Amino acid sequence: MTAPVCVRRRIRQLDRRGLSHRGISRKLGVSRTTVARYADHGDYSPKPLGSGHAGRSLVDAGYSAVVDGWPAADLRMPVKQRHTATRVYERLVAECGFTGSYSSVQRWVRRWRREHRMESDGFAELEWTPGSMQVDFGQAGAVIAGVERVARFLVASFPYSNMRRVVALPGETSECVCQGLLWIFERMGMAPRVAVFDNATGVGHRRPEGTAARTRLSSLFCAHHGFGPRFRDPYSGHEKGSVENAVGFAGRNLMVPMPSAGSFRASARVRLDACERVAGSDHCRHDVPVIELFEAEKDHMLPLPGVRFDPCDWRSVKTDKTGAATIDANRYPAGPKWRSMRLQAGARVFEIEPRGPDGETITTPERIWGHSAEPQADPASLLAIIARKPRIWGESPIGNDFPETVRALPDRMDARTRSDPLDDIRAVAADCGLAATVKAVETVTNAGRTVDRAAIGTCAKRILEGAGTEGGQDLKRYDKYMKEAE
Numbered sequence: 001m002t003a004p005v006c007v008r009r010r011i012r013q014l015d016r017r018g019l020s021h022r023g024i025s026r027k028l029g030v031s032r033t034t035v036a037r038y039a040d041h042g043d044y045s046p047k048p049l050g051s052g053h054a055g056r057s058l059v060d061a062g063y064s065a066v067v068d069g070w071p072a073a074d075l076r077m078p079v080k081q082r083h084t085a086t087r088v089y090e091r092l093v094a095e096c097g098f099t100g101s102y103s104s105v106q107r108w109v110r111r112w113r114r115e116h117r118m119e120s121d122g123f124a125e126l127e128w129t130p131g132s133m134q135v136d137f138g139q140a141g142a143v144i145a146g147v148e149r150v151a152r153f154l155v156a157s158f159p160y161s162n163m164r165r166v167v168a169l170p171g172e173t174s175e176c177v178c179q180g181l182l183w184i185f186e187r188m189g190m191a192p193r194v195a196v197f198d199n200a201t202g203v204g205h206r207r208p209e210g211t212a213a214r215t216r217l218s219s220l221f222c223a224h225h226g227f228g229p230r231f232r233d234p235y236s237g238h239e240k241g242s243v244e245n246a247v248g249f250a251g252r253n254l255m256v257p258m259p260s261a262g263s264f265r266a267s268a269r270v271r272l273d274a275c276e277r278v279a280g281s282d283h284c285r286h287d288v289p290v291i292e293l294f295e296a297e298k299d300h301m302l303p304l305p306g307v308r309f310d311p312c313d314w315r316s317v318k319t320d321k322t323g324a325a326t327i328d329a330n331r332y333p334a335g336p337k338w339r340s341m342r343l344q345a346g347a348r349v350f351e352i353e354p355r356g357p358d359g360e361t362i363t364t365p366e367r368i369w370g371h372s373a374e375p376q377a378d379p380a381s382l383l384a385i386i387a388r389k390p391r392i393w394g395e396s397p398i399g400n401d402f403p404e405t406v407r408a409l410p411d412r413m414d415a416r417t418r419s420d421p422l423d424d425i426r427a428v429a430a431d432c433g434l435a436a437t438v439k440a441v442e443t444v445t446n447a448g449r450t451v452d453r454a455a456i457g458t459c460a461k462r463i464l465e466g467a468g469t470e471g472g473q474d475l476k477r478y479d480k481y482m483k484e485a486e
Contacts, residue, residue: 129194135156136198136244138155140250145262153271156184158242168268170264174215182221184272189298204229278290319341329371335362338356432460
């Protein structure tokens with residue numbers, strides 16, 4: 001055991017005074033061996049803490065000739081398919097009858113790896129030119145529109161200035177990447193010259209031969225803004241270490257506590273504002289705020305084009321006999337009119353837009369993320385077939401979308417008389433929208449008036465104009481004449 005420095009100093013002092021080693025040993029309470037070691041020790045200069053050797057190992061005693069070939073053969077294997085110290089120990093016990101300890105094997109493996117380490121091993125620090133951007137996704141819990149869910153947050157990092165931008169999205173598809181980057185570009189007013197992705201960000205995938213294939217939407221997005229995309233190995237974080245670090249930073253700081261927002265758009269604005277507040281701190285290597293470096297970096301970026309990009313992935317879909325098309329395992333009804341037809345459907349982040357053969361927009365239902373067993377029902381698209389087949393009203397999927405007052409109207413009619421009011425509702429809804437039409441039917445019914453197309457249409461237009469739902473003329477402007485007469 002090494003004696004403390006104060007004990008060594010006292011040994012030297014007493015030795016110089018001529019005290020014998022036995023006397024020093026008795027006086028300080030240390031062994032004469034310790035006294036002899038430090039009394040005659042000439043150099044007290046600091047030495048490295050470790051000797052640099054892994055220590056002796058029982059593997060060297062008769063087993064090294066066998067074991068040495070195992071890690072040598074591993075050099076031709078993938079990194080995750082090589083011998084660990086645990087596996088070496090297990091094979092030694094099973095195949096060679098090894099009786100030593102596991103720690104002895106650990107020392108041998110550590111020493112072998114150090115002795116056979118190549119000069120090319122390790123990492124090199126990369127220098128990124130101004131205007132370069134790295135992109136990656138992370139995951140975090142969030143409350144969106146009152147529902148707790150796992151949100152994907154897109155992180156864009158600018159390594160030159162260490163600026164970070166974060167937006168939350170419902171998925172990691174190509175349209176989500178384009179929509180998130182579009183929000184980021186519009187916030188900073190510029191576009192990068194180079195964007196570095198991996199094939200896990202939804203903008204492409206890696207072919208078996210090693211080349212990267214981009215999706216059509218991401219290719220159009222890059223061409224629209226004029227920047228060049230690059231792809232990196234998603235399992236080699238050092239190739240895009242800036243954004244990998246930014247993903248962890250965002251999860252630990254911007255997502256704690258659990259964020260809450262009314263929509264993904266609102267969440268994106270909040271996260272971008274938070275990123276700008278964080279950018280007010282100094283750069284890790286320069287005594288300059290990150291936001292100032294980023295403003296200077298903008299001089300090397302590209303201006304945004306005059307036309308805004310529409311991140312919509314158009315697909316050819318086939319509707320079933322009910323007029324519903326399946327997109328990403330979810331059913332979106334276009335309407336019975338479009339049954340068994342080939343349509344074009346535009347998939348955006350928050351909506352699906354099916355279009356007819358002539359390019360007309362049929363409907364725009366909200367997009368479902370994840371798998372839903374229930375189709376997205378559009379009540380307006382089903383009114384026509386229900387009016388033609390009024391007997392199915394009781395079992396139609398849109399009955400619960402109407403208030404009780406409106407639903408009771410066709411409920412108390414027979415099949416023949418039910419068709420006319422439903423067709424009137426359909427016709428007015430095509431001009432004024434379903435919400436205003438349903439409100440108009442409810443108003444006319446409560447007023448005790450006859451529910452026909454003219455009454456519904458007039459009331460629905462007044463609702464859209466904000467004139468109220470009471471019906472009749474507004475007589476408040478005549479109040480002043482009544483006061484004068486009094």
